[in-house]
Amino acid sequence: MQEIRNYTMNFGPQHPAAHGVLRLIMEMDGETIVRADPHIGLLHRGTEKLAESKPFNQSIGYMDRLDYVSMMCNEHAYVKAIETLLGIEAPERAQYIRTMFDEITRILNHLMWIGSNALDLGAMAVFLYAFREREELMDVYEAVSGARMHATYYRPGGVYRDLPAQMSQYRESPWHKGKDLKRINSWREGSMLDYLEAFAADFPSKVDEYEDLLTTNRIWKQRTVGIGVISPEMAQQWGMTGVMLRGSGIAWDLRKKQPYAKYAEMDFDIPVGVGGDCYDRYLVRVEEMRQSNRIIQQCVKWLKANPGPVMVQNFKVAPPSRVEMKEDMEAMIHHFKLFTEGYCVPAGETYCAVEAPKGEFGCYLVSDGANKPFRVHLRAPGFAHLSSMDTIVRGHMLADVVAMIGTYDLVFGEVDR
Amino acid sequence: MTDTQKTSLAGQLAARFGDMLTISTVRNETTAELAAADLIAVATALRDEPAFRFSELIDLCGIDYLGYGQTEWDTETISGTGFSRGVEGEAMGRFDWAGRPRGANEPRRFAAVIQLLSIEHNRRLRLRVFCADDSMPVVPSLTLVWPGVNWFEREAFDLYGIIFDGHPDLRRILTDYGFVGHPFRKDFPLIGNVEVRYDPEQKRVIYEPVSIEPRVLVPRTIRDDADLMQAKAEAADHWREN
Numbered sequence: 001m002q003e004i005r006n007y008t009m010n011f012g013p014q015h016p017a018a019h020g021v022l023r024l025i026m027e028m029d030g031e032t033i034v035r036a037d038p039h040i041g042l043l044h045r046g047t048e049k050l051a052e053s054k055p056f057n058q059s060i061g062y063m064d065r066l067d068y069v070s071m072m073c074n075e076h077a078y079v080k081a082i083e084t085l086l087g088i089e090a091p092e093r094a095q096y097i098r099t100m101f102d103e104i105t106r107i108l109n110h111l112m113w114i115g116s117n118a119l120d121l122g123a124m125a126v127f128l129y130a131f132r133e134r135e136e137l138m139d140v141y142e143a144v145s146g147a148r149m150h151a152t153y154y155r156p157g158g159v160y161r162d163l164p165a166q167m168s169q170y171r172e173s174p175w176h177k178g179k180d181l182k183r184i185n186s187w188r189e190g191s192m193l194d195y196l197e198a199f200a201a202d203f204p205s206k207v208d209e210y211e212d213l214l215t216t217n218r219i220w221k222q223r224t225v226g227i228g229v230i231s232p233e234m235a236q237q238w239g240m241t242g243v244m245l246r247g248s249g250i251a252w253d254l255r256k257k258q259p260y261a262k263y264a265e266m267d268f269d270i271p272v273g274v275g276g277d278c279y280d281r282y283l284v285r286v287e288e289m290r291q292s293n294r295i296i297q298q299c300v301k302w303l304k305a306n307p308g309p310v311m312v313q314n315f316k317v318a319p320p321s322r323v324e325m326k327e328d329m330e331a332m333i334h335h336f337k338l339f340t341e342g343y344c345v346p347a348g349e350t351y352c353a354v355e356a357p358k359g360e361f362g363c364y365l366v367s368d369g370a371n372k373p374f375r376v377h378l379r380a381p382g383f384a385h386l387s388s389m390d391t392i393v394r395g396h397m398l399a400d401v402v403a404m405i406g407t408y409d410l411v412f413g414e415v416d417r
Numbered sequence: 418m419t420d421t422q423k424t425s426l427a428g429q430l431a432a433r434f435g436d437m438l439t440i441s442t443v444r445n446e447t448t449a450e451l452a453a454a455d456l457i458a459v460a461t462a463l464r465d466e467p468a469f470r471f472s473e474l475i476d477l478c479g480i481d482y483l484g485y486g487q488t489e490w491d492t493e494t495i496s497g498t499g500f501s502r503g504v505e506g507e508a509m510g511r512f513d514w515a516g517r518p519r520g521a522n523e524p525r526r527f528a529a530v531i532q533l534l535s536i537e538h539n540r541r542l543r544l545r546v547f548c549a550d551d552s553m554p555v556v557p558s559l560t561l562v563w564p565g566v567n568w569f570e571r572e573a574f575d576l577y578g579i580i581f582d583g584h585p586d587l588r589r590i591l592t593d594y595g596f597v598g599h600p601f602r603k604d605f606p607l608i609g610n611v612e613v614r615y616d617p618e619q620k621r622v623i624y625e626p627v628s629i630e631p632r633v634l635v636p637r638t639i640r641d642d643a644d645l646m647q648a649k650a651e652a653a654d655h656w657r658e659n
Contacts, residue, residue, distance in 0.1 A: 040590060040591065041589075041590055041591035041592060041593070044591040044592065046600065046601075048601065049509075049600065049601050049607065050607075052509050053509040053510040053607055053633070054635070055635050084444065236472040236473050236536065237472075237563060237564050237565055238564060238565035239473050239474050239475060239476075239563065239565035239566070240473075240565075241473075241475070250536065252536050257539050258539070340635065341635060341636075341638055342635065344638065344639060344640040347486070348443060348444075349448075349543075350444065350446060351446065351476075351532050351541070351543060353475075360475065362475065362476060362532070364476065364478060364530065364532065366480065368485050368486045368639070369486065369639045369640075370488065370637050370638060370639045371635070371637065371638045371639075371640075372508075372509070372635075372637055374485060375480050375481075377476070377478040377480075377530075379475060379476040379478075379532070383568060383569075383572075384475075384565055384568070384569075386568075387565060387567055387568035387569075388565065391564070416591060417591070
């Protein structure tokens with residue numbers, strides 16, 4: 001009789017479905033996975049060590065580059081940890097702004113996810129639809145921070161600056177002119193909040209469009225229903241959080257259970273799955289987009305009615321205004337000290353977590369009283385999720401690995417750090 | 418989360434484990450320090466007993482306490498030689514491999530810090546386990562208690578060289594294939610040891626010793642007003658109006 005041996009296959013690190021630089025060594029029995037060994041670290045940049053070598057504020061920009069599709073949520077965890085150790089609290093308006101931008105970020109992340117996951121499983125169109133709305137939200141990022149992705153907008157003590165009163169408009173060009181130009185600028189007549197209001201009123205219909213393409217799609221269901229089933233017990237054993245946990249039926253969301261920023265005042269629901277398979281997690285994420293949209297609407301309403309400071313008036317932590325610096329010696333000194341030496345954070349340690357779109361993103365911060373952190377550890381949800389890969393895909397077909405990578409919602413910026 | 422719940426966690430822990438744990442609660446965060454030998458028993462109890470039910474291990478990370486609390490900007494004893502302050506020191510980024518700080522022996526350098534989460538009781542707990550021996554830091558592995566700790570332990574091993582006794586597959590995880598050393602240790606240079614480039618003559622990627630010089634732009638400073646006392650005093654003083 002002929003001897004049949006398992007086949008070892010290398011997947012990635014340069015593979016369109018790997019969502020970055022994942023290398024998977026798979027032992028195959030025919031098309032069935034016997035063992036999967038993910039090799040990570042190809043994007044390891046030593047963020048935590050770099051953060052130890054710089055004053056606190058200079059590392060905020062690194063946080064954007066961890067999970068580079070949910071930028072502001074990462075900043076939020078880091079900034080919150082610093083604020084906890086400093087014992088300061090951001091003004092109310094800043095907290096509403098943070099809540100709003102966390103939810104904008106969640107929608108951005110889920111749009112990226114729905115597009116790329118559908119693309120991996122053979123549905124090209126969803127990607128194009130999702131990027132249409134992503135573009136609109138990225139304009140909001142750009143309006144507040146000047147950057148479309150790596151915003152560095154959150155600061156200890158608040159946010160860098162208040163929301164702009166004017167939304168930027170498209171200029172006439174060979175590609176945008178006449179009626180077309182008028183249509184794309186129609187949302188952009190007023191302030192950024194007006195723009196967001198128009199977006200939020202329109203967005204649910206856009207989510208309906210994604211659902212039209214996928215929810216009852218036969219191919220989509222064949223690829224996701226009953227694939228990658230995770231029981232609630234297993235999800236907890238493997239340290240899963242976020243949608244991976246909620247998809248298995250556990251209603252655990254830090255925004256509800258351990259509320260931060262202004263989530264306690266928001267009215268929203270937590271969707272949970274039933275079966276714990278890829279399809280349930282898809283449904284949970286789609287519903288989360290709708291819920292995030294509700295939160296954005298509530299924040300816009302509050303922010304329109306309540307102007308106020310967006311940064312603490314503590315010049316040991318936050319820079320004084322340019323105007324003040326021009327006429328006040330003390331303000332000048334504060335500015336100089338803050339931008340050369342930074343501020344010292346009292347000795348102590350804290351673990352601060354936020355509900356990032358992918359799960360619990362935590363920052364464990366140890367300070368010894370210096371102007372640089374002694375130790376920063378970033379708890380990335382994707383790292384914990386990916387570690388369960390081997391256990392989950394055993395016995396699945398090769399094509400299901402792609403569905404699984406998609407449902408984990410992996411971004412290697414945060415997995416490798 | 419109410420305060421009473423939190424204090425009761427510290428109380429419950431003290432009642433259940435007694436001298437095994439050194440418990441402190443700061444800002445509603447409970448930390449328990451314990452000996453490596455007790456870790457498995459305590460962890461199993463924390464996971465299984467109805468009073469605790471820490472069903473999830475959220476995070477495990479290594480930490481190197483070498484140089485904790487050292488400052489490079491001496492503001493207390495200012496002197497004629499004071500101008501060199503801030504341009505020398507042993508802090509992160511100042512040294513290369515040959516000049517790495519040696520002999521500065523922190524008692525108990527390495528520790529593993531574990532963050533636990535109880536979904537049932539909605540509370541968190543931090544465990545800290547110091548390694549007894551600096552030259553061979555060993556902590557028992559928790560892979561049999563929470564399987565999800567597997568990669569976190571591999572990461573702590575990779576970056577700090579902490580050995581997790583009983584781990585089924587303690588390989589490097591984040592660093593390059595064939596990497597030497599444990600890069601997150603405080604005596605590992607920030608600039609690293611080797612750099613990589615493509616050599617057109619040999620037609621392959623080669624490793625060379627680093628060519629960049631270590632440098633630090635902002636010295637490490639510890640100030641007494643770290644708790645912002647001055648800011649508070651100024652705020653109370655209304656100095657702007659005076």
